[in-house]
Amino acid sequence: MTTHADPHATTAPAEELLNRPATLTQRIHSVLHRQPALSPAIVLVLAAVVFSLVNDRFYALQNLSLVIQQVAVIGSLAVGQTVIILTAGIDLSIGAVMVLASLLMSKLVADNHWPGVVALLAGAVVAIAAQALNGLLVTKIKLPPFIVTLGTLSIFTAITLIYAKGQTIALQPGNILMWTANTVSLGQLNLTNGVLIMIALYAVIGYALRYTAWGRHLYAVGDDVEAARLAGISVNRVLLSAYMVGGLAIAVGAWILVGRVGGGDPNSGLNANLQSITAVVIGGTSLFGGRGVVFGSLIGALIVQVFVNGLALAGIDPNYQVLAVGILVIAAVSVDQWIRSVKS
Structure with missing residues (x-):
């Protein structure tokens, strides 16, 4: 006698699996995957709350003005670094290029x-030319x-030192290169033009x-370069454009740096390469x-500065400030690995 298998016997478990409610972990994973900036935003808010409880001067508008102003240079570099990292690349020379550009600007005005x-x-x-290289x-x-x-x-750092001859170039107020240091007051909150x-x-x-095709292509190349190439995307053109856009962000950072240090300084921005990646x-x-x-x-740059500022107001040893930033980096990479590995 032949028996007929129940056609629903094999599909029922699959349907139950698909219809099973997502666990809390899966829901958190899904939200963080869709909103990459959500977790750092939560960290920023929590850090601000904690440091305000430790020292009520943290929320003083003068202190917040200082925090925001100190973020301007690294925040600008982070724009270029983000575009490059989105393509699965990285730029260790971004700070060196910024210092070179800032010295060139200052020297051309002061000496030439x-x-x-x-x-x-x-x-x-x-x-832009350095990044194109x-x-x-x-x-x-x-x-x-x-x-x-x-x-x-190493190349751009050496060029900078040779070009500057170890000298710092000071500029007089009133020059357009110094315009980024001018402040705009919003009540007691003082922002520089560089921040704006x-x-x-x-x-x-x-x-x-x-919102542009360039942006979609950039994400596609970073997600899967071979799939992007098969989809007809000019991978090399997208990668080159990412570095050149990074060069534009560096130029903005160099302009802000000139206003912040009052000219060109070959020793400025020594840690800017790693700070932008951080x-x-x-x-x-x-x-x-x-x-x-x-x-x-931008939230990441603010988090670093908030931790440095908050720990300083709390009277913590500066070495612990560096330790806190290191822990934040490891935690951020760990969260990224978790988001990529957990199956929703």
């Missing part, structure tokens, strides 16, 4: 008496971004990443590419 606007444009051209080495010679930018870090330029930079790049990682952008939002990097 160039108009400030022309010197600013010259510095921007140098920053990084991009060409990655796309044409197929060298890993880590190795390329590690090498150009940084915010504008985030708005422009954030819009481009979210801001991006803490801000929720994946080092493996394809996931993250540029505004998360």
Whole structure:
């Protein structure tokens, strides 16, 4: 006698699995995957609350003004670093290029008496050209971004030291290069023009990443370069454009740096390379590419500065401030690994 299998016998378990309510862990994972900047935003709010309880001066508008102003340079660099990391790349030379561009701008004005606007444009051209070199080495010679930018870090640092001859260039107030240091008062909250330029930079790049074909192609390349190539995306062009957009962000950072230090200083921005990466990682952008939002990097930069400022107000040894930042980086990367590994 032949028996007929129940057609629903094998499909029922599958249907039950699909209809089973998601666990709390799966729901959290799903939300964090869709909103990469959410977890750093929560950390920022919690840190602000804790430090305000430790010292009520933390929420003083003068102190908040200082925190925001100190973020402007690294925040600008983090925009360029974010765009590059979204392609699964990295730029270890970004701070060195910024210092070179800032020195060039300052020296052209102070020593060669160039108009400030022309010197600013010259510095921007140098920053974009330096990043184009990084991009060409990655796309044409197929060298890993880590190795390329590690090498150009030394090259650009050496060029800066040779060009500056160990000298610091001071600029007089009133020059357009110093305009970024001018303050705009919103009540007791004092913001520099450099902060406003940084915010504008985030708005422009954030819009481009979210609403343009270039942004979609950038995410696609970072997520799966072979799939992007099969989909007809010009991978090399996208990668090169990412580094050149990074050069534009560097030029903005260099302009803000000139206003902040009052000219060009070859010793400024010594840790800017790693600080920009730190801001991006803490801000929720994946080092493996394809996931993250540029505004998360601004939150990441704010988190670092809030921890440094809050711990200082609490009277904590500066060495513990560095320790806290290191823990934040490891925690951020761990969260990213979890988001990538957990199956929803």
